[in-house]
Amino acid sequence: xxxxxxxxxxxxxxxxxxxxxxxxxxxxxxxxxxxxxxxxxxxxxxxxxxxxxxxxxxxxxxxxxxxxxxxxxxxxxxxxxxxxxxxxxxxxxxxxxxxxxxxxxxxxxxxxxxxxxxxxxxxxxx
Numbered sequence: 001x002x003x004x005x006x007x008x009x010x011x012x013x014x015x016x017x018x019x020x021x022x023x024x025x026x027x028x029x030x031x032x033x034x035x036x037x038x039x040x041x042x043x044x045x046x047x048x049x050x051x052x053x054x055x056x057x058x059x060x061x062x063x064x065x066x067x068x069x070x071x072x073x074x075x076x077x078x079x080x081x082x083x084x085x086x087x088x089x090x091x092x093x094x095x096x097x098x099x100x101x102x103x104x105x106x107x108x109x110x111x112x113x114x115x116x117x118x119x120x121x122x123x124x125x126x
Contacts, residue, residue: 011076
């Protein structure tokens with residue numbers, strides 16, 4: 001089973017910071033940065049869950065600056081769950097999936113998602 005705790009920890013840490021930020025800080029760009037991150041994490045989760053879906057990914061709506069912390073948390077936890085499921089599926093498929101070599105490994109997606117969260121956190125909290 002894929003250990004997604006680095007992602008969930010980074011997401012929860014950033015979400016908590018967003019929830020504690022004053023309105024002025026959120027309006028200065030932190031909320032926009034967080035919404036962009038939530039949308040990106042959501043798109044990645046949808047691609048893992050529905051790889052054959054032809055239509056564009058559903059976008060997280062802009063529900064206001066005071067909910068972006070929750071949106072980041074939900075999108076990040078959804079991605080963590082999708083990664084665990086994808087890793088389990090890949091383990092069941094075994095060598096056949098590796099032989100195709102076309103898809104990015106769940107562990108690589110996890111590492112990249114953690115980096116995205118950490119970078120967004122830095123940009124939003126400067």
